[in-house]
Amino acid sequence: MRVAASSAPHLICAADALADGGAGVRFTVQWAGGSQSAFVVRYRGAVYAYINRCAHRALELDWEPGRFYDAEARYLVCATHGALYEPDTGRCVAGSCTGGLVKLATFENNSYVYLAADAAVRVSGD
Numbered sequence: 134m135r136v137a138a139s140s141a142p143h144l145i146c147a148a149d150a151l152a153d154g155g156a157g158v159r160f161t162v163q164w165a166g167g168s169q170s171a172f173v174v175r176y177r178g179a180v181y182a183y184i185n186r187c188a189h190r191a192l193e194l195d196w197e198p199g200r201f202y203d204a205e206a207r208y209l210v211c212a213t214h215g216a217l218y219e220p221d222t223g224r225c226v227a228g229s230c231t232g233g234l235v236k237l238a239t240f241e242n243n244s245y246v247y248l249a250a251d252a253a254v255r256v257s258g259d
């Protein structure tokens with residue numbers, strides 16, 4: 134689904150598509166002048182979205198499409214070299230990464246998850 138740029142929030146997915154510590158939902162966002170992979174996960178009941186790009190190298194994190202958590206569902210893990218990120222802040226806590234992930238503002242309303250950014254978003258489900 135492609136959504137034109139506007140100041141309105143952009144629908145990402147149904148809220149029940151995100152289980153706590155489970156698979157995330159991938160989507161595409163226009164960011165930094167280009168089309169970027171992004172994802173949203175649920176952690177301790179809340180939803181958090183990030184640009185899908187490791188702070189070590191510009192590679193996507195998921196070890197399978199939509200799989201971002203480590204085995205204990207405590208951290209987001211980069212599949213390439215194993216950097217660990219806090220799910221709620223995106224801060225790097227272990228590995229070669231510096232800084233953290235680029236966080237995207239989200240919110241839930243009426244059983245749906247929205248991106249609260251003023252950007253053109255394509256929910257790709259890839």
Ligand code: FES
Pocket residue numbers: 187188189190191192211212213214215216228229230
């Ligand atoms: S690319 Fe993510 S830890 Fe190296």
